[in-house]
Amino acid sequence: MPSPLRWPARVLTVLLALALVLGGVVAYTVRKSFPQVDGAIRLPGLTGSVEIYRDKSGIPHIYADTAEDLFMAQGFAHAQDRFWEMDFRRHVTAGRLSELFGKATLDNDKAIRTMGWRRVAEQELPELSERTRRYLDSYAKGVNAWLQANPDASDRSLEYSVLKVQNGGYTPEPWTALDSVAWLKAMAWDLRSNVEDEIDRALIAAKLPRERVDQLYPEYPYDRHPPIVTQGTIARDRFDQRAVPKQQGVRPEQDRGRPDTGRLSRQDTPAARQGATGPRRQDVRQPNPPAGGLTGAAVRTDHRARRLEPGGAVALAQAARTLDALPGTMSTADRAGVGSNSWVVSGEHTKSGKPLLANDPHLSASMPAVWYQAGLHCRKMSDRCSYDVTGFTFAGVPGVVIGHTDKIAWGFTNLGPDVADLFMEQVSGETYLYKGEQVKLETREEKIKVAGGGTVTLKVRSTRHGPLINEVLGGVRPGDGADAVALQWTALMPGRTADAIFAMNGATDWHEFRAAAALFEVPAQNLVYADTEGNIGYQAPGRVPIREKGDGAWPVPGWTGEYEWNTAPIPYDQLPSVANPADGFIVTANNAVIDPRRYPPLLTKDWSYGYRSQRIVERLRQEIDKDKVDAAVMGGVQQDTHNGLAETLVPALMKVTLAGPSVRARDLLKGWDGTQDADSAPAAYFNAVWRHLLKRAFDDDLPTEARATGGDRWYEVVRRLLDQPADPFWDDVTTRNRTETRDDILRQAMADAYQELSELLGDEPGGWRWGDLHRLTLTHATLGTSGIGPIEALFNRGPLAVPGGKDAVNATGWNVQKGYEVTAVPSMRMVVDLGDLDKSGWINLTGASGHAFHANYWDQAALWADGELLPMRSKPESVKDAAVHTLRLRP
Numbered sequence: 001m002p003s004p005l006r007w008p009a010r011v012l013t014v015l016l017a018l019a020l021v022l023g024g025v026v027a028y029t030v031r032k033s034f035p036q037v038d039g040a041i042r043l044p045g046l047t048g049s050v051e052i053y054r055d056k057s058g059i060p061h062i063y064a065d066t067a068e069d070l071f072m073a074q075g076f077a078h079a080q081d082r083f084w085e086m087d088f089r090r091h092v093t094a095g096r097l098s099e100l101f102g103k104a105t106l107d108n109d110k111a112i113r114t115m116g117w118r119r120v121a122e123q124e125l126p127e128l129s130e131r132t133r134r135y136l137d138s139y140a141k142g143v144n145a146w147l148q149a150n151p152d153a154s155d156r157s158l159e160y161s162v163l164k165v166q167n168g169g170y171t172p173e174p175w176t177a178l179d180s181v182a183w184l185k186a187m188a189w190d191l192r193s194n195v196e197d198e199i200d201r202a203l204i205a206a207k208l209p210r211e212r213v214d215q216l217y218p219e220y221p222y223d224r225h226p227p228i229v230t231q232g233t234i235a236r237d238r239f240d241q242r243a244v245p246k247q248q249g250v251r252p253e254q255d256r257g258r259p260d261t262g263r264l265s266r267q268d269t270p271a272a273r274q275g276a277t278g279p280r281r282q283d284v285r286q287p288n289p290p291a292g293g294l295t296g297a298a299v300r301t302d303h304r305a306r307r308l309e310p311g312g313a314v315a316l317a318q319a320a321r322t323l324d325a326l327p328g329t330m331s332t333a334d335r336a337g338v339g340s341n342s343w344v345v346s347g348e349h350t351k352s353g354k355p356l357l358a359n360d361p362h363l364s365a366s367m368p369a370v371w372y373q374a375g376l377h378c379r380k381m382s383d384r385c386s387y388d389v390t391g392f393t394f395a396g397v398p399g400v401v402i403g404h405t406d407k408i409a410w411g412f413t414n415l416g417p418d419v420a421d422l423f424m425e426q427v428s429g430e431t432y433l434y435k436g437e438q439v440k441l442e443t444r445e446e447k448i449k450v451a452g453g454g455t456v457t458l459k460v461r462s463t464r465h466g467p468l469i470n471e472v473l474g475g476v477r478p479g480d481g482a483d484a485v486a487l488q489w490t491a492l493m494p495g496r497t498a499d500a501i502f503a504m505n506g507a508t509d510w511h512e513f514r515a516a517a518a519l520f521e522v523p524a525q526n527l528v529y530a531d532t533e534g535n536i537g538y539q540a541p542g543r544v545p546i547r548e549k550g551d552g553a554w555p556v557p558g559w560t561g562e563y564e565w566n567t568a569p570i571p572y573d574q575l576p577s578v579a580n581p582a583d584g585f586i587v588t589a590n591n592a593v594i595d596p597r598r599y600p601p602l603l604t605k606d607w608s609y610g611y612r613s614q615r616i617v618e619r620l621r622q623e624i625d626k627d628k629v630d631a632a633v634m635g636g637v638q639q640d641t642h643n644g645l646a647e648t649l650v651p652a653l654m655k656v657t658l659a660g661p662s663v664r665a666r667d668l669l670k671g672w673d674g675t676q677d678a679d680s681a682p683a684a685y686f687n688a689v690w691r692h693l694l695k696r697a698f699d700d701d702l703p704t705e706a707r708a709t710g711g712d713r714w715y716e717v718v719r720r721l722l723d724q725p726a727d728p729f730w731d732d733v734t735t736r737n738r739t740e741t742r743d744d745i746l747r748q749a750m751a752d753a754y755q756e757l758s759e760l761l762g763d764e765p766g767g768w769r770w771g772d773l774h775r776l777t778l779t780h781a782t783l784g785t786s787g788i789g790p791i792e793a794l795f796n797r798g799p800l801a802v803p804g805g806k807d808a809v810n811a812t813g814w815n816v817q818k819g820y821e822v823t824a825v826p827s828m829r830m831v832v833d834l835g836d837l838d839k840s841g842w843i844n845l846t847g848a849s850g851h852a853f854h855a856n857y858w859d860q861a862a863l864w865a866d867g868e869l870l871p872m873r874s875k876p877e878s879v880k881d882a883a884v885h886t887l888r889l890r891p
Contacts, residue, residue, distance in 0.1 A: 030853045033150075033157045035080035037885035041149075045072060045141045046891040052077055053883035057870060058848035058856030061375035061879045066384050068138040070376055071398040073889055075142025075175070078372065082395035082850040083146065084159040085368060086179075087172050088782055089396055092327050093182035094118040095448065100167060101782075102451040107473055110458055111325040113446040114472045116492065117185035118178070124494040125181050132499045136177035139398035143175035158852050159783060162791060167451045180397045181498055184522075187394070188491040189326060190363070191523035194552070194606035195420045195487070199320050200706035202555050206313040207703060212728070216698075217553075217606070218716050220592045225610025226617075227592040228526065228538060229576040233599055238573040241581075245598045312424060312483045316555065318470035319422065319485040320705055325473060339590040339608055340413035341638070341809060341826075343616055344528045344536045346584040351628040352835025355530035358634045359402060359411030360826035362811045367778040367797060367858070369845035371828045375874055376400060376505070389505045390874040392828055392842075395850075399501040402830065404840070404874070407508050407532050409832040412525040413588045417544045418551075418604035419524065420489040421565075423465040423558030427484040432463050433559040439464070465558050466492060486558060488565065490543045495521035500541075510537050510579060517541040518572045526588040532834050537579040538586045540593055544570045544603060553605050570601045585620055589613035589809075609712040611644035611807045619809075631839055634831045639867040640809035645715040646674035646686060652722050653689065656746045662754040665765040678771030678803045684761070685768060687805065688753035691816040693718070696745045696752070700733045710816040712807040771801025773820035774812065776865070778846060778858060797846075797858045800865045810867075829869060838878050841869030 037054050050064045050073040060077045064070040078086065091097050095112035097105035125133070153160035156172070163170060197217070204213050220227075232241035340361040347353045363370055371392040376399070378385035391403015402412055431438040446458040461468050465486040496519045503516030509531060517527055517539045524542020529535075546566040550556050556563040576594050578586065590608035593599075619637045623629050650669050658666060665685050672682040694708040697718075708714050721727050725742035732740050740748075754765075761768045779785060780795035802822055804810030813824035825845060833839040843864050849856040863870065873879050 030158050030851065032154050034851055034854055037080075037887050040888040040890055043072070043076065043142070043145050043889045043891070045138075045145065046889060048891065050889040052887040052889065053879050054848075054885040054887075055873070055879075055882040056884050057373075057859060058854075059373045059375075060848075061377060061390070061873075061883075063377045063379050063876075064385065065379055067135060067378070067387060070378065070385065070387060071135045072138040072142035072145075074374065074376060074393070074398055075139035076146050076889065077142075077374065078393075078395045079143045079146035079175075081848055082368065082372060083143070083172075084157045085781070085850050086143070086175070086396040089183055089186065090175075090179040093121070093179075093186050095446070097327070098448055098450040098456075100163065100170060100451060102167070103453055106448065106450060106456060107325045108327050109448050110456075110472050111322050111469075112327070113448065113458055114322065114460055114467050114469060115189075115326065115487075116460075116467070117189070118182045120492055120494060121178055121182035121185055124496075124498075125178055127494055128181075128496060129499050132502055133177060135398055135502060136180050136498070139180065140175045140177055147172060147174065157850065158794065162783060162794070170451070183394065183396050184497050185491055186327075188497075188522040191414045191416075191525075192420055192489070192491075193416045193418050193604055195323065195422065195489075196320070197606050198422050198553065198555055199316050199323075201553065202316050203313060203320075203703045204706050208701060212701075215720070215727075215729070216717055217713070218609075218720060220605075220607050220609060221716065222592065222595050225591060225614045227594050227610075228586065228588050228613070229540075229578055229594040229599075231581065232576070232578065234574050234601075237571070239575060239577055239599075241578045312555075315424070315470045315483040315485050316422075317705060318473070319487075322469045322472045339612070339807075339811060339824075341589045341612060341616060341811070342411035342413045342526065342528045343585060343587040343620070343637075344411075344530045344538075345620065345624075345629060345634070346536045346580065347534045347835075348584050349624045349629055350835065351630045352833065354532060354534060354833070354835035355409075355536050356629065356631060356634050356834065357404075357409045357411055357528060357530045357536075357832045358638060358830065359413075359528070360638055360811075360829040361402070361412060361414075362813065362824055363827040365776055365778060365822060365825045365827075365845065367780045367784060367795060367846055368850040369827060369847075370394070371844055373828075373842060373844055373848060374400070375879065377874075377876070377879075386506050388874075390837075390872065392830070392844075397501070399505050401501065404832045404834075404837060405505065405507070406837070406874070408510075408513060409530050409834060410504065410513065411528045411830070413528075414590055415524040415526045415540055415542060415593065416590055416604060416607065417524050417542060418553075418602070418606065419491075419522065419542070419544060420487060421465075421545075421547075421550075421552055421563070422555040423463070423486040423488060423563070424555050425463050425465070425468065425484040425486050425558045427463075427468070430461075432484070434464065435559070435561040441468075462486065463558060485555070490545065490569075491522040493543070495543065497521050509533070510535050513537075514539055514577070526590075526593070528586055528588060530832070530834050534834075535580055536584075536586060537577070538588070539577045540575040540603075541572065542575070544575070544601075546570060547602070551602060551605055574601065584624075585617075587613050587616045587620070589616060608807075609716045611712040611715060612809055612811065615640060615642055615644060615809055631831045631833045631841060635829070635841060635867070635869055637809065638826070638829055638831070639803075641676040641683075641804045642808060643674045643676055643683070643686065643805055644712065644807060645690070645719070646672065648715075648719050648722065649690070650674075650686070652742075653746055653750065656743050656750070658747060658750060660751070661758075661763070662750045665754045665757070666750055668765055668768075676770055676803055676805050676808055678769065678774070678801045680770045680803075681766055681768045683770035683805075684757060684773055685753060685765065687770065687773070687820065688757050689749050691820075692752035692756070693745065693749035694816050696732065696749050697721075697729055701729060707817055710806045710814065715807065769801070771803065774802055774805075774814065774822060775799035775820075776802050776812070776822040776825065778861060780852075795852050797861065800861060802865050826864075829864070830872065831869060832872070837874050838871070840872035840874070842872040843869050 048065045053061045062073045095109040098109050150156050153164045233243045233245040235243035342359040344357045372395045374393050375390040388406045389400045391400040426433040441461045443461045448456040463486045466488040468484045470485040500519035507513040520541045521543040527539045529537040549562045589612035591610035591613040592607040668682040668685050676683040698708050730742045777798040784796045802812050804812040806813040812822045830842045844860045846858045847856040847860050
């Protein structure tokens with residue numbers, strides 16, 4: 001979540017906050033803001049009655065007769081439980097956090113204004129379909145009806161009462177459709193691709209030769225970890241899963257022996273691709289984003305060697321600071337922990353004879369969770385109301401993002417295509433160099449209001465490639481020899497992702513689903529699909545640029561004009577898509593989508609390295625070989641904690657000569673199967689060794705900004721280095737008159753691990769527990785990092801001991817540079833049974849409510865940590881049977 005929003009530690013603020021706690025005002029305020037969930041409420045703007053049923057977990061299921069009433073009631077329910085979160089998010093996307101928190105968040109606002117998320121959303125809104133805009137307006141009416149009924153801070157939530165102490169003049173504005181659309185820009189940013197990798201490569205290249213940089217970014221291991229799509233290629237201007245590539249060198253194991261089952265007999269037609277929301281535009285507009293500027297001498301870039309002069313490295317480091325200042329709403333600064341798993345199994349392998357679908361997106365841990373569970377049901381399906389959908393929503397956005405209807409189910413993982421490039425620009429005054437000419441920069445001013453202060457004016461500039469992002473936070477002076485850095489990113493172009501949400505929610509089969517996916521432009525996601533007819537499928541959607549030159553892996557010179565994007569992206573029909581593959585299952589876990597020797601268009605070079613996906617495939621094959629699978633088996637695979645590096649690293653550790661107390665610790669690894677349960681002593685020791693191995697081997701060689709944080713890229717780096725005992729990376733350059741080898745570093749890492757765990761957990765290795773190190777604190781997204789202990793205690797919860805690890809299937813991420821605390825998690829889990837939808841299961845990280853001390857504030861957290869799922873009810877009779885609250889909304 002966002003960078004810590006630390007308020008000024010004013011004595012008055014602390015005293016007043018303590019007075020709130022000690023005086024009992026908190027208890028009264030908390031109860032006063034809890035939502036009404038029983039009885040009846042009149043809601044101006046409704047055209048008919050609406051019922052909201054809530055189970056003991058507080059999850060609402062909404063029933064209405066028109067789509068407008070349905071989404072209006074969803075807005076009302078979201079506001080009841082999560083309005084503070086919604087209000088905060090719209091301040092994030094608009095670059096207006098300082099209106100809430102003062103100068104402490106000014107850098108965040110400057111970075112956001114420079115990117116211009118809300119400005120792009122303003123361009124996007126009028127281009128959405130009339131239906132989508134109508135539903136967005138209906139949703140906003142529901143939010144505002146709740147807001148009008150709760151005019152006082154104490155009526156809205158405890159957060160507003162606490163904020164009143166610091167910023168007594170703040171009153172929330174009415175909700176608008178634009179607030180919902182802008183949130184999708186924040187989602188796109190959190191799920192962006194390899195911008196940080198581009199910066200890291202260039203910064204490392206300022207210290208190391210190219211061949212050593214390449215060692216840190218190894219090629220994807222296609223032979224060991226197959227990609228998502230293992231059949232087909234582009235034929236006759238579209239992706240055909242039956243086509244065989246003409247080029248040589250495609251691995252024979254990727255051409256499956258069994259033919260596709262071909263149960264989907266219809267071919268996609270233009271009408272099917274258009275769907276109910278109209279045709280998809282294929283053009284990619286030239287960006288018109290905001291910008292922040294830099295003047296100074298151009299840096300010469302030897303692009304072949306990828307070496308930067310010092311000024312270029314300074315500019316990139318400044319750009320990295322700007323990117324770090326952009327608040328993440330779903331991800332942490334440690335983005336290597338952000339990923340997801342999803343897979344689907346066809347009915348030939350299931351007990352019911354119908355497909356099963358599983359999904360668990362890996363995002364930052366937050367309080368409340370980023371997701372909100374809900375059911376949206378039309379009492380009678382008709383043209384006026386055509387939705388029967390249950391799943392995970394975003395508070396602030398109408399519709400369901402991930403879930404199932406009465407006919408289909410779908411899940412997401414981040415595809416991660418390279419949709420953003422960094423251009424090094426030569427700026428002089430108010431112009432920049434492009435193809436030998438000085439071109440005028442686009443400029444504008446942003447006014448940022450600061451609570452407790454005045455208004456700050458930010459001058460924003462851009463080139464044809466996008467915003468100049470390196471001078472936003474200061475520190476670069478004209479004439480100091482630094483380049484400027486521009487960011488070109490697909491999400492800074494208006495799109496129709498909001499249309500895609502409603503189209504997916506209304507899809508009834510694979511063809512309608514694919515037509516809806518065509519509208520899902522940013523962020524590009526791997527979509528898995530299943531339906532009650534027995535079909536399964538995979539689709540890669542998204543606006544993926546085509547470059548005239550380069551592979552997007554490095555910053556490129558902007559002044560030459562050689563590295564431009566084509567005006568059109570990869571056509572949607574050419575993106576990989578598979579229906580009913582012969583294997584009977586499809587697995588996605590941020591691994592490579594398809595082998596580039598099979599598929600010529602460049603998606604990216606920076607995939608996750610397939611350790612999670614390969615483990616899921618292995619587990620599925622094991623389970624299928626034993627028996628038909630069911631939802632419980634799928635949930636069990638989600639809980640797999642196996643460490644994919646253990647089988648490689650442990651044998652290397654066992655061969656090293658070792659003496660002293662570290663020997664007793666290493667003995668924990670004898671016979672260890674790589675499982676990382678919370679009570680595992682071997683997992684605690686192994687992960688400590690891993691932490692210190694990475695720090696010992698690489699910290700001395702790499703700039704601070706680019707040091708190893710862990711994860712499967714580093715698995716692959718170390719796996720290859722283990723075969724090179726004298727590689728320079730093993731040498732500690734800070735030691736004089738000594739050249740360390742592999743075994744020296746392994747030995748030191750084991751000693752460091754023993755020393756650290758002895759201090760933290762005691763000197764008896766058998767008593768160590770991974771869960772005592774690997775703990776999750778659920779931190780409130782704003783006030784949870786206020787720096788004021790009593791306030792943080794009101795909103796934060798935990799810690800919880802959790803199993804898993806950064807690239808286990810149960811992906812509980814942590815940063816080796818900072819410690820073992822959990823930074824990213826499976827933010828929710830879902831298993832959908834298409835044979836009987838009421839046998840589906842789901843769990844959220846925290847709970848439905850955003851109100852501290854409410855019974856549903858974090859009631860799902862312990863179940864989540866234990867790997868349990870709640871019943872995912874969706875049929876009217878089961879929803880009503882489980883209801884403990886019923887609220888009726890009347891016109």
